[in-house]
Amino acid sequence: MLSGRSQSTYSGATYSGGNWWYLLLLVPFVALLWVPLYNRVDPILFGVPFFYWYQFTWVILTSLIILLVDSGTRRSSASHRAENTGRSEHP
Secondary structure (H helix, E strand, C coil), X not given: CEXXXXXXXXXXXXXXXXXXXXXXHHHHHHHHHCHHHCCCCCCCECCECHHHHHHHHHHHHHHHXXXXXXXXXXXXHHHHHHHXXXXXXXX
């Protein structure tokens, strides 16, 4: 059990808008899984072949996407909890 709180508060299935945020996490997965998309040398950026700088760019973009998904799901779960308790958690 989750420290005395109901599981429906933490269940992703209860949040109607929160689950769509997680689909953004598929973008870097697909972009890096599809190797023929970036399996080439040109264009070269600062002497670094495309194959390498494309993957490094996705490291940074993935971090930003994770931050976006985290903040989006926290907001939706906070508003869901506020609806259930009848009060707002944000002043």
